[in-house]
Amino acid sequence: MTDALLEPPARILIIEDEALFAKAVARRLTKAGYTCEAITTLAEGERALTASEPDLLILDMRLPDGSGLDFIQRLRSGLALLTPILAMSAYGEIEDAVTAMKLGAADYLKKPIDLDELLLNVRKILSNQRVSQQLEYSKAREAVVSEAAEIIGKSPIATTLRAQILQMATVAGSAGGVAPTVLIVGETGTGKDLAARMLHQQSSRAAHPFVHVDCAALPKDLIEAELFGHVRGAFTSAVGERTGLIEAAEHGVLFLDEIGELPLELQAKLLAVLERRSLRRVGSSQERRIDAWFIAATNRNVEKMVTEGTLRSDLYFRLNVLSLYLAPLRERGADIVMLAEHCGRQLARRYGFPAFELGPQARAALLGYHWPGNIRELRHVIERALLLSSGVVDSADSLMLPSAKAAVAQTASGGDLFDLTLDQAEKTLIEHALRRTGENVSEAARQLGITRMTMRYRMKQHGL
Numbered sequence: 001m002t003d004a005l006l007e008p009p010a011r012i013l014i015i016e017d018e019a020l021f022a023k024a025v026a027r028r029l030t031k032a033g034y035t036c037e038a039i040t041t042l043a044e045g046e047r048a049l050t051a052s053e054p055d056l057l058i059l060d061m062r063l064p065d066g067s068g069l070d071f072i073q074r075l076r077s078g079l080a081l082l083t084p085i086l087a088m089s090a091y092g093e094i095e096d097a098v099t100a101m102k103l104g105a106a107d108y109l110k111k112p113i114d115l116d117e118l119l120l121n122v123r124k125i126l127s128n129q130r131v132s133q134q135l136e137y138s139k140a141r142e143a144v145v146s147e148a149a150e151i152i153g154k155s156p157i158a159t160t161l162r163a164q165i166l167q168m169a170t171v172a173g174s175a176g177g178v179a180p181t182v183l184i185v186g187e188t189g190t191g192k193d194l195a196a197r198m199l200h201q202q203s204s205r206a207a208h209p210f211v212h213v214d215c216a217a218l219p220k221d222l223i224e225a226e227l228f229g230h231v232r233g234a235f236t237s238a239v240g241e242r243t244g245l246i247e248a249a250e251h252g253v254l255f256l257d258e259i260g261e262l263p264l265e266l267q268a269k270l271l272a273v274l275e276r277r278s279l280r281r282v283g284s285s286q287e288r289r290i291d292a293w294f295i296a297a298t299n300r301n302v303e304k305m306v307t308e309g310t311l312r313s314d315l316y317f318r319l320n321v322l323s324l325y326l327a328p329l330r331e332r333g334a335d336i337v338m339l340a341e342h343c344g345r346q347l348a349r350r351y352g353f354p355a356f357e358l359g360p361q362a363r364a365a366l367l368g369y370h371w372p373g374n375i376r377e378l379r380h381v382i383e384r385a386l387l388l389s390s391g392v393v394d395s396a397d398s399l400m401l402p403s404a405k406a407a408v409a410q411t412a413s414g415g416d417l418f419d420l421t422l423d424q425a426e427k428t429l430i431e432h433a434l435r436r437t438g439e440n441v442s443e444a445a446r447q448l449g450i451t452r453m454t455m456r457y458r459m460k461q462h463g464l
Helices: 019-031 043-051 068-081 094-103 115-148 156-175 192-201 224-227 264-276 302-309 313-318 335-351 362-369 373-388 422-436 441-448 453-459
Strands: 009-017 035-039 057-062 086-089 109-110 182-186 209-216 253-257 293-298 322-326
Touching: 009 019, 009 043, 009 422, 019 115, 043 057, 043 068, 057 115, 068 086, 068 094, 086 094, 086 253, 094 109, 109 115, 156 192, 156 322, 182 192, 182 209, 182 313, 192 209, 192 224, 192 253, 192 293, 192 313, 192 322, 224 264, 264 313, 302 313, 335 362, 335 373, 422 441, 422 453
Parallel strands: 009 035, 009 057, 057 086, 086 109, 182 293, 182 322, 209 253, 253 293
Antiparallel strands: none
């Protein structure tokens, strides 16, 4: 494992006037893998919090220069709005405990304090804080993309797809708490992630997180820990516990994009999670119950993957309880123009153009093109045309669509493969594959019969 890719140890600030006790707490927490700083007054605490906000504040309620309760109130008024607080007091007054919790403390301990109990409370608070941050990030991300979570078009394909999504979302909310898995298939760029978001938004889980996992993008040496989480000491530099992406989707949706890229050994572990609805973090023997709606997607031929042994047949059957097929854009007729106008209006707002207009010639060109990159390619074409035409796309030329008759080996000079050097021919083939797949590097690599790593190496060599 690479240390740079792991979370840094949590920083804990201790404000406690009993120096021996403060040192004992700091030693115990440092031994557990945390970074600690111990100070003795509220004034020092305010300076430390102003300079750098810690991940956790351990605060005594009775200090030489003031009350911890008053300090919590000041923290929540602006000094440290979100820092979790573990309050403690030698007096053990229940009124202090109630007041501290009402003011925003995460937990309360009374002295004398057992250091192992303190450590358990620290771990619980930090774990809850990480999950809360992940959920807030997920909700914020969904708020940004929610406008796009709709199927545009009036074709029978679009109408049927909307009805299927609504029906599946309804079933997911009425399945006795266990939502049936869904497998979404379709070419690159057809909107599989959009369909997954619509399933989420139209289900009873809409108020809970949508966690999008791109299985092709996760580093192979980190993918297990990313999905399942880990406990302290599970591997080198695992200095604390970490919640995995599956747990982060609790009560919501876990969307496994490019499921065929998941290594076989992890496919077996994922299958076990789907069967038992529980998981074990890396390095742990404890089972954790999971309540998430699992949705998977792939742009590859699933039956072929099973035959070739790159996708476990038992996982395929477990995922394929419900299935959605997303048709390629070229089969959707007039929906192409509706989608282009929808994308154009969105992009015009983003770039500050007053409006977006699509002329008759441009419409005809859109309908006559075969769209190998599907909706993703359409959006890129519209974005480029919008920027170059200031919002009014009135001609076919302004779209700059590749000619349907252009040969793979054609270059800007009009030559073919036999007029090129080996390097030039390779660059041409890679460029064409990227255009054909809507800039999807993984799919382009598959079509060229090379690995994604080789593809990226060749792209770097050719300056692509």
